[in-house]
Amino acid sequence: MVRSFSTERLGSAALDGLLAAALRSPTAGNTGGTAWVVLQGPTETATYFDATTDEGWRADHPDWNEGLRRAPVVLLAYTSPEAYVARYGEADKSSSGLGSGVEAWPVPYWYGDAAFGVMTVLLAAVDAGLGSCVLGAFRGEDELAGRLGVPGGWRLFCAVALGHPDGREHRSTSLDRASPQTSARIHRGRW
Numbered sequence: 693m694v695r696s697f698s699t700e701r702l703g704s705a706a707l708d709g710l711l712a713a714a715l716r717s718p719t720a721g722n723t724g725g726t727a728w729v730v731l732q733g734p735t736e737t738a739t740y741f742d743a744t745t746d747e748g749w750r751a752d753h754p755d756w757n758e759g760l761r762r763a764p765v766v767l768l769a770y771t772s773p774e775a776y777v778a779r780y781g782e783a784d785k786s787s788s789g790l791g792s793g794v795e796a797w798p799v800p801y802w803y804g805d806a807a808f809g810v811m812t813v814l815l816a817a818v819d820a821g822l823g824s825c826v827l828g829a830f831r832g833e834d835e836l837a838g839r840l841g842v843p844g845g846w847r848l849f850c851a852v853a854l855g856h857p858d859g860r861e862h863r864s865t866s867l868d869r870a871s872p873q874t875s876a877r878i879h880r881g882r883w
Contacts, residue, residue: 694823696759697855699734706820707732707765710854713816714767717808720801721785725775726809726849729768729840737766739839740851744832759860760825763853767813768836770846771806806849813852823857826850 711728719726731737741761750757773794781791790796810826817824829848836848 693825694853694855694857695756695825696858696860697763697823697853698858699762699764700856702732702765702822702855706822707854709820710767710813710816713812714769714809717805717812719805719808720776721779723776723779723801723805725772725779725802726806727770727772727846728809729770729842731766731768733764734761737761737763740766740768740836743836743839744827744830744851746831759858760827760853762858763825763855765854766827767852767854768840769806769810769813769849769852770842771802771849772846773800773802774845776800776802802847803849810850810852813854817852817854822854825853827853 707730711730714726714728731740738761741757745757776797777791777793779785779791780788785791794800814824814826827850829850833848836842837846842848
């Protein structure tokens with residue numbers, strides 16, 4: 693993950709390629725219940741950062757704030773739980789029982805499909821020689837949706853900052869945490 697971007701613009705062909713890749717990611721039941729909002733340039737990307745960070749956060753994270761805000765593109769990954777409920781209520785999926793409401797879903801496919809799209813963007817960004825960073829949706833979702841005219845029922849899964857790395861390293865403190873052993877995560881034949 694790149695946390696410090698240059699202000700170099702992203703070419704439209706590169707951006708369109710990333711978005712095309714995202715739309716080819718898996719979608720349960722061919723629901724297509726994910727959508728993307730593309731914020732490009734400092735005025736549009738500021739809409740995201742202004743809605744999802746506050747003055748306190750920006751003061752506590754000046755290096756990250758500065759480096760991330762320079763990203764020339766922020767992609768917002770949205771998902772519609774209602775679209776999946778509706779799709780799984782259709783005749784060919786109704787036997788699943790998932791069409792009765794979001795509470796019927798033991799594992800909400802809408803988050804999986806959003807994650808597939810985001811991962812596809814991240815991998816395509818690497819292939820295009822770009823940097824990217826996933827930004828969690830921790831605050832400001834409603835304010836951001838209002839500013840952007842996002843229809844009701846759509847949930848922000850995350851944002852992806854995209855651009856050219858500026859070469860500065862803003863290392864995540866999560867990297868100081870020990871990773872679980874491979875043997876604790878991969879089980880062959882049985883747990």
